[in-house]
Amino acid sequence: MHRFVKMALIAGSAFLAACATQIKPTTTANPPPQEKFSAYDRFELKRVELSPTYANNGANTKAAAKIQEYFDARVKTVVDEWNGKRAGGSATLVIEPRIEHIKFIGVGARIWAGPLAGSSAVVMKVRYVDKQSGKVIAEPEFYQRAAAMSGAATFGGQDNAMLARITTLVADYNRRNYSERVGGESGAGEEMAMASN
Numbered sequence: 001m002h003r004f005v006k007m008a009l010i011a012g013s014a015f016l017a018a019c020a021t022q023i024k025p026t027t028t029a030n031p032p033p034q035e036k037f038s039a040y041d042r043f044e045l046k047r048v049e050l051s052p053t054y055a056n057n058g059a060n061t062k063a064a065a066k067i068q069e070y071f072d073a074r075v076k077t078v079v080d081e082w083n084g085k086r087a088g089g090s091a092t093l094v095i096e097p098r099i100e101h102i103k104f105i106g107v108g109a110r111i112w113a114g115p116l117a118g119s120s121a122v123v124m125k126v127r128y129v130d131k132q133s134g135k136v137i138a139e140p141e142f143y144q145r146a147a148a149m150s151g152a153a154t155f156g157g158q159d160n161a162m163l164a165r166i167t168t169l170v171a172d173y174n175r176r177n178y179s180e181r182v183g184g185e186s187g188a189g190e191e192m193a194m195a196s197n
Contacts, residue, residue, distance in 0.1 A: 027141055030138075030184050032138075032181035036177060043083055044094045047097075048097045049099065051098065059105065073167075120159040125139055126139065140183075140186065142166050146159045146162040169186070
């Protein structure tokens with residue numbers, strides 16, 4: 001019995017430490033790229049990469065796979081449209097999405113621990129690289145969060161919606177910067193405002 005209690009305390013401590021993990025954005029707005037995207041003839045969209053730091057967590061890897069699905073539906077369609085507009089030309093822009101930080105609370109954890117499981121959050125950076133020169137023309141950061149209470153109240157619905165929202169931000173940045181250099185929102189406006197108060 002004593003051994004069981006000790007193991008439960010260790011597991012509980014680990015759980016609380018995981019819940020305390022804080023993922024914070026660094027910017028509220030992304031600057032314009034150095035070139036408008038329409039200056040390129042071809043576009044190569046890489047698969048979403050997950051930082052190795054988070055790759056050993058099952059909930060995070062499942063969340064990354066879901067983000068890839070949303071990328072295929074929301075971002076890849078924009079890039080495919082761009083590729084269909086041009087014939088010939090060799091100027092190529094490579095788009096490299098990477099999940100820098102993620103804490104995803106799955107449905108099981110939401111049902112078991114509710115708001116005590118903490119908030120879900122994700123920070124993604126997308127590098128836009130001129131293939132010929134290797135020059136990085138933009139590296140915007142995108143952020144989304146699902147609060148602990150809303151995640152619990154929706155039994156994980158808000159946690160999953162967060163994954164869709166971050167890909168929408170990337171798709172919007174692509175569209176806005178195709179014909180002109182205007183930058184775009186990171187998705188962290190409210191979070192950064194709260195942190196500064």
